[in-house]
Amino acid sequence: MENDQHVVVMSLSPFMRRGFRNDEEGGRAYQRTCVRSWQDAGALVISVNTPAEISSLEPSYPGVLFVESTATKSTSNPKGLPNISELISAGQAKTKNEVFAITNSDVLYEGDSGILSDLFSNAREGVIFSHRFERSPIGTAPGLPYLYGFDVIIANKRFLLPSELEGFFIGSPWWDYLFLYLLAARNVPIINCISPLMSHMTHDQAWNNEAWLQGLFAVSRRLREMAVDEGPVAALLGYICHSLDAGRMPAFAVGDMMTSFGITLGTAMVSYINQSCSHVVRLDAIERRPRSRKLTGNLVKTKYIHAMNFLDM
Structure with a gap:
């Protein structure tokens, strides 16, 4: 069944560890905060998980639409984590609109519904990606962006081919590189959105x-x-x-x-x-100011961007 809301796809973790003590209690609290941040902006959060994970997660995440993963444990995927192709397929199937987002379950969104709508609107003709801004602990201002990871990807579903990401699972390295590299190679328009509105609590890497x-x-x-x-x-x-x-x-x-x-x-x-990016956009919401109608070079320097079509510059 398709949905009229903006769709944000992720895979919730049953065992996340975060916070001052880096424990599961802190991880659950932080992950719930991240999920609510997208929901508060009007998004439908979809989580792709195995049936066993859904049973443990569903009571703690009201409003989240769970989609079953068929992933099983293997040599390359020892934990049996959902495949990226499953997240893409879920987004394509569940959104009534052209566009949906894929992100990690530990990314916190601090914009409002208007900014989220602008981002989705401007991804109709291509893809918008954003690097996460690191923060530690939660509650402090975001620090610097992590430039070697693509943590939020908003894309028109017609450009996405789930088969290209078969064999890559959530939490594994390299899939985001491949995802965007293949889109760029097909000349899909790409926008780099630099924004501390999408942040992430620093933690030990989950892969070796x-x-x-x-x-x-x-x-x-x-x-x-x-x-x-x-x-x-x-x-x-x-x-x-x-x-x-x-x-x-x-x-x-x-x-x-x-x-x-x-x-x-x-x-x-x-x-x-x-x-390959057609534009690089700086997006803040620290304070709202009248937006400029035109860009200076490729960098937007306004503090707040509303209803701007980046592709028609």
């Missing part, structure tokens, strides 16, 4: 180096399947995939050489995504 390398190999294979054959990304892919196919991955190479190549590949993908 082995998971990072597995993600690197999966991304490399997927990009090769997509026939990425130009530029520095292609050159790195050639080496990584040739080594994988030949089975020549000794321990020292995985630990050292592949990590180095992975960092270089990730940096090249982020650079490609940023260079």
Whole structure:
């Protein structure tokens, strides 16, 4: 069943640890705050979870629409976490509008319903992404953005192909790079929205180096399947995939050489995504001021943007 509200898709965690004590009690309180922040702005929050997770989560999250995940435990997904393709499919199926958002369940939204509507409106012809701003602890002002992660993605559903993200699961590294890289490669219009209105409490990373390398190999294979054959990304892919196919991955190479190549590949993908952006938009709501009708360069310097169509500049 489709819904008229703005749809925000995530996967709630039954075991999040946050707060001063970094415990599950703090994690549950923080995650509920994040969910309510989107709901208070008028969004319908959809969470993709396994049936067992839904049973434990549903009583604590009124108003959240839960969608069952069919993910199972495997070598590449040892916790049986929902696949990113399932989140995309849920968003496409449940929104009556053209646009929906995908985010992590620990991202706090501090804008109002008008700003959220503006963001969704301006994603009708493409994609808007936002880096999270780090904050610790909750209640303090957001600090700096984390530029090597794409934590909020708002997109027109017609541009999204769930099959491209098969095998990548929530919480795993690399999927957001691949997601936006493939959209940029298809020349989908992309807007980078720099905004402390979407923040995140700093915590220990949930993945380890082995998971990072597995993600690197999966991304490399997927990009090769997509026939990425130009530029520095292609050159790195050639080496990584040739080594994988030949089975020549000794321990020292995985630990050292592949990590180095992975960092270089990730940096090249982020650079490609940023260079592909049609606009870079600064969005604050610290105080409301009359907005400018035109941009100076590519950076909006107004404190508040309302009903601005970034694509018609």
